Amino acid sequence: MTGAVVRMRAVQKVFGGGADQTHALDAIDLEIPKGAFVSLIGPSGCGKSTLLRLIGDLTQATGGTIEVNGKSAHRARLDRDYGIVFQSPVLFDWRTVERNVELPLEMSAIDRRARAERARAMLALVELSGSEKRYPWQLSGGMQQRVAIARALSFEPALLLMDEPFGALDEMTRERLNLELLGIWRKTGTTIVFVTHSIPEAVFLSTRVVVMSARPGRIIDVVEVDLPQPRNDLTREDERYFAFVTRVRERLRGGDSAQVAAKTRAAAM
Amino acid sequence: MRVSSIYTFAVLRAARGPLSFLVLASALALVWEVVKLLGGEQTDAWTPPFRWKIASDLNMPHVWDIAAAFAEPAQRNGPPLGLVLVDAAIFTFREAFGGFVIGAVLGLALAIVFVHSGILERALVPYVVASQTVPIIAIAPVVVIWLQAGWLSVAVISAYLTFFPVTIAGLRGLRSPDPRALELMRSYAASPRDVLVKVRMPAAAPYLFAALKVAATASVVGAIIGELPSGIRDGLGGAILNFNQYYISGPPKLWAAIIVAAVVGIGFFAIVRVAEAIFLAGRLGRVET
Numbered sequence: 253m254t255g256a257v258v259r260m261r262a263v264q265k266v267f268g269g270g271a272d273q274t275h276a277l278d279a280i281d282l283e284i285p286k287g288a289f290v291s292l293i294g295p296s297g298c299g300k301s302t303l304l305r306l307i308g309d310l311t312q313a314t315g316g317t318i319e320v321n322g323k324s325a326h327r328a329r330l331d332r333d334y335g336i337v338f339q340s341p342v343l344f345d346w347r348t349v350e351r352n353v354e355l356p357l358e359m360s361a362i363d364r365r366a367r368a369e370r371a372r373a374m375l376a377l378v379e380l381s382g383s384e385k386r387y388p389w390q391l392s393g394g395m396q397q398r399v400a401i402a403r404a405l406s407f408e409p410a411l412l413l414m415d416e417p418f419g420a421l422d423e424m425t426r427e428r429l430n431l432e433l434l435g436i437w438r439k440t441g442t443t444i445v446f447v448t449h450s451i452p453e454a455v456f457l458s459t460r461v462v463v464m465s466a467r468p469g470r471i472i473d474v475v476e477v478d479l480p481q482p483r484n485d486l487t488r489e490d491e492r493y494f495a496f497v498t499r500v501r502e503r504l505r506g507g508d509s510a511q512v513a514a515k516t517r518a519a520a521m
Numbered sequence: 522m523r524v525s526s527i528y529t530f531a532v533l534r535a536a537r538g539p540l541s542f543l544v545l546a547s548a549l550a551l552v553w554e555v556v557k558l559l560g561g562e563q564t565d566a567w568t569p570p571f572r573w574k575i576a577s578d579l580n581m582p583h584v585w586d587i588a589a590a591f592a593e594p595a596q597r598n599g600p601p602l603g604l605v606l607v608d609a610a611i612f613t614f615r616e617a618f619g620g621f622v623i624g625a626v627l628g629l630a631l632a633i634v635f636v637h638s639g640i641l642e643r644a645l646v647p648y649v650v651a652s653q654t655v656p657i658i659a660i661a662p663v664v665v666i667w668l669q670a671g672w673l674s675v676a677v678i679s680a681y682l683t684f685f686p687v688t689i690a691g692l693r694g695l696r697s698p699d700p701r702a703l704e705l706m707r708s709y710a711a712s713p714r715d716v717l718v719k720v721r722m723p724a725a726a727p728y729l730f731a732a733l734k735v736a737a738t739a740s741v742v743g744a745i746i747g748e749l750p751s752g753i754r755d756g757l758g759g760a761i762l763n764f765n766q767y768y769i770s771g772p773p774k775l776w777a778a779i780i781v782a783a784v785v786g787i788g789f790f791a792i793v794r795v796a797e798a799i800f801l802a803g804r805l806g807r808v809e810t
């Protein structure tokens with residue numbers, strides 16, 4: 253089946269009321285095709301995380317329509333059509349690693365044996381086999397985030413929402429997890445929506461980069477990144493990769509030109 | 522670390538408490554006797570350099586006299602005091618345990634209600650706080666009149682002291698999960714019951730245990746005080762009242778009763794502490810560092 257997993261039409265999100273109201277998002281039209289890896293990038297305050305939360309029905313739009321998997325975002329949440337990963341792993345420290353991964357499955361009618369099996373499979377997918385019985389506090393930050401990814405995938409959802417998932421990790425761990433995430437994406441065929449503030453990360457991972465501007469949050473460009481798949485460490489040295497990075501950077505600058513130009517000048521001095 | 526070793530570790534950690542308690546109790550006894558040595562009463566072998574009224578044998582009986590009192594009969598031809606006090610302690614502990622359970626259940630129930638309803642929280646929490654400003658001595662007779670003198674009324678009086686810390690700590694603990702954790706549960710389309718059982722309650726557990734330790738000792742105090750207006754003579758409250766009235770004829774008896782009351786409170790505290798160590802064992806890395 254081809255088609256859009258996420259379809260947003262004229263979506264608007266206003267916080268507050270009266271004189272204090274802020275337009276977090278305005279006139280958002282976005283389609284995310286099945287199997288795509290889409291990054292949302294923009295300056296802080298551009299509403300990229302809000303956009304992700306709207307897709308996940310964790311907050312409600314003040315205007316427009318949002319469809320996920322051909323139904324309302326609300327229905328899709330109730331049907332557990334997506335998994336979500338935040339910047340912090342949000343693991344439950346009273347549960348072992350495998351019991352953390354099983355948590356979402358406990359909300360459904362899946363029996364204990366099947367749950368344990370699924371948890372093992374997901375932990376194997378994120379290369380954490382052997383850590384099933386450990387507690388989260390015994391793991392490194394990168395490993396904890398992998399557990400969070402395994403947990404988000406435990407329902408085998410059609411859509412994976414990630415809100416700056418590697419933002420708190422060091423550069424090396426981050427690059428390794430980028431590669432692993434691409435491997436998971438290929439293996440599972442899950443559609444991924446990925447919020448980041450790192451241009452190289454967005455270009456490296458995505459088939460499509462959605463560039464946003466702030467106040468009000470708007471989509472200013474959608475860059476199709478047709479770098480060859482599967483991507484690997486060599487991709488980061490590809491000339492076309494740099495070209496895409498430059499292009500996204502310029503688009504971001506266009507969205508907030510005065511500020512970015514000032515920053516560039518400061519950096520050049 | 523293997524899971525079983527985590528438990529062994531937890532139990533060892535818990536055993537450290539009683540040990541240091543014994544050391545402290547011995548030190549206290551030593552200080553007690555040193556004070557008597559300096560300002561106590563004259564004997565054939567020793568004349569103290571000072572004379573302090575508080576250090577007299579009436580006010581501060583010798584540690585060994587208190588110890589000996591346990592073996593002597595409480596009344597003429599009766600069983601030894603130690604046995605009487607153990608019976609009384611068991612009696613009072615039962616009341617205290619009842620008060621502890623009633624208070625814990627009620628306290629937690631209130632916390633769960635408040636965490637789900639902002640209106641009820643705002644409406645009722647001031648009364649919950651105000652309830653603790655009314656002295657238990659004033660409440661106790663009323664409870665006895667309502668429920669009639671007996672085991673249950675003492676437990677209810679005791680619960681009056683125990684529910685409060687559980688409500689306050691429980692409320693705090695139930696609110697302690699990361700907002701992201703609650704969003705995560707929302708993304709799983711989790712029911713309010715699942716959120717409570719799988720996220721809020723486990724997150725509240727360390728807070729609840731802290732409150733239950735307070736409640737354990739408070740329940741013993743509540744039970745002892747509750748016995749007084751109930752006219753119950755079989756417990757430690759009755760014993761303390763009795764030995765207080767006849768203090769002149771045997772000071773060590775009151776001290777023995779005080780020691781037993783303290784031991785009951787400390788013992789109850791220790792039981793909760795061990796339960797906590799076992800229950801929170803997996804989390805030691807986070808909780809105990």
